Amino acid sequence: MAVRAAEPSPLSLSMAGPAAEAAARICTVAGKLQRRMRLWAAEFPAPYDPDSFDPGLYSMLALAAAFSEPRRTVDELQPAGRVRLWTLGLARCAARAASESEVRRIAEHCAAVADGAAPAPGDDLARFLAAIRDELSELPTYPVLHEVWRDELRRTLQALSRNRAALGRRPTFEEYLDNADCLGLALTFTAHRIAIGDTGPGEEPTDAARAVQRAVRLSGDLGAAARRVDPGEPNALTLGLPRPALELRLAELTGQARRLIAAARVRHPEQADHLERHMDFYAGFFGTTDH
Incomplete structure (x- = not known):
């Protein structure tokens, strides 16, 4: 009697299984992080208008975070995810500001909140930063990397202020490149180092x-x-x-x-x-x- 080969389990991995499984895990974590980002934006809504912060943007931010750390959980990625969303809200507030002095005021207030000051009532950007500050300060590595975090925040705030001061004066390419701190990626990375206990x-x-x-x-x-480049956008x-x-x-x-x-x-x-x-x-x- 011929022996019939057992049919593969529907849960068995295909030849591409490990890669597919890793991709599925990244997408799953990204999906969870994206939902959290949208909840944070709803909690601190002023900087996050739906036209600029659409589902595609949240998806891209969450996928970048999950792809960069494919073995981490959504809870481990949360602190950096909050900082990344906050930096984009900061950039949006700076772009909306009516004057260079208003951008300086935003930067000064954020610096003070990062150092422990209470956010002004109704200031969603500062309230979000205060929540991030409190979350990071509870992590064991925060005392070790606090000065690095604070320095990166200072650099990000100064870069946004320089962006506004340069309106009407086209910078050189090297000046523009040197002001990349306005992206806040190094600041976000420092938050991630704190979150994962890097000492x-x-x-x-x-x-x-x-x-x-x-x-x-x-x-x-x-x-x-x-896509069409806004001539007024750096x-x-x-x-x-x-x-x-x-x-x-x-x-x-x-x-x-x-x-x-x-x-x-x-x-x-x-x-x-x-x-x-x-x-x-x-x-x-x-x-x-x-x-």
Whole structure:
């Protein structure tokens, strides 16, 4: 009597199983994080108008976080996710501000709240920052990385103030690139280090994060060529350099970031992997992977 081969279980992995399983886990965590982001935006609504903060934006932010840390849970990704959403709200408030002095006032108030001051009543941006501050301060690594976190926040606030001060005066490309702290990616990365308990020595992760931040800024600008670029919005494409020169500069920035990531990997392997995956995610998202 012929022996009939057992049919595979519907739960068995296919030949592409491990990769598919990892992708499914990333998407699951991203979906949970996206829902939390939308709840945070509803809790602190003023900076998050639906026209600018649509479902696609929340999806992209959550996928970037989950792809960068495929083994982490949504709870472990939450602190950095909150900071990332807050930085975008900060940028939105700065863009809406009526004057340079108003941007300075926003920056000064946020700095004070980060240091422990109470947010002004009705100030959703400051209320959100206070909630982030309180959440981070309860984590064991916060005392170790508090000064790094505070320095990155200062750099982000100063960069946004410089953006506003430069309105009406087109910066040079290098000035524009040097102001990449306005993205807040290095600030978000510092929150992630606090969340995962990174107490390793050295400044290598910070240097690598700032290099990744510059590469991501230029990658995003080059990706903007596929859509209409607002002439009033800071963007490398409006600074007069031909696209081939910008693509070459992106390749240089990416190479520099990879070298700094490699140096950080000696003592911070997980954080180095996070930064490299984050940079590569945005290169793929913006369609600049081949450049």
